[in-house]
Structure formats: structure tokens, C-alpha cells
Amino acid sequence: MSILLKFSSFFLFFIITSSSLHSAEKQEKLLKQSWSFDGLFGKFDRASLQRGYQVYTEVCASCHSMNLLSYRNLSEVGGPSFSEEEVKAIASKVEVLDGPNDNGEMSVSYTHLTLPTKA
């Protein structure tokens, strides 16, 4: 009789603890996010991608390089969707050391769209 009592109390303890664990799991709900690029027809928000590029150049670029990208990538699909004119304006502000010319002199010129981004 006492073996049966021990067994049934152990069984009861197991049921109670496992069901309380189970209900604790159910209470955990993941935070639901809503993104413009969700789903099959989702798309990136152009303005926020461009703000992201601005944050990158002003904050992140001091430590993280983007030298595997070229300026022309900024106007390509999947990027921040700048127009080609806007990319030219961005690239024209970046000075690069050019040369040497025939006289062996180096000069400063402005970057070309196919060059890697300078950051």
C-alpha cells in the first residue's frame, strides 16, 4: 500500500509540475513586429533606407568600413535607392589621392562611381 501511495504521489507531483511548466511556456509571447518589407508583396521603405545610410556615414563609418561596396551600389536595387544624380553628388564630395601622373606627381581628385566607398 505504501509503495502504491509513493508511486501515486510521485505521479501526481510529476503531473502538477509538468503542467505548470507547460502553462509557463504558453505565457511567453514573442513581440510581434510589423515591417514594410513583410510578406510576399512587402517592400523596403526608401526614406528609411536613406536615413540608414546617413546614420552609417555619420556614426558607424568611423569604425565599420564599407569598402566592399562601390558608390554605384547605392543606386542599385536592394540598396538605399538613391538616384544616379544623388550618388554622383555623394561621390563628388569624397576626395581620393590620384596619380602619379607622367611627372610622378600625385593629385587629389574626386571619386568615381565604380570606386569602393571610402569609409
Ligand code: HEC
Ligand atoms: C566605436 C566603434 C564602433 C562604432 C561607431 C560602431 N561599431 Fe559596430 N562594432 C564595433 C566593434 C568593435 C564590433 C565587434 C564587436 C565584437 O565582435 O565583439 C562591432 C560589431 C558590430 C556588429 C556585429 C554584431 C555581432 O553580433 O556580430 C554590427 C551589426 C554592428 N557593429 C553594427 C553597427 C552599426 C549599425 C553602427 C552604427 C549605428 C556601429 N556598429 C557603430 C565597433 C563600432
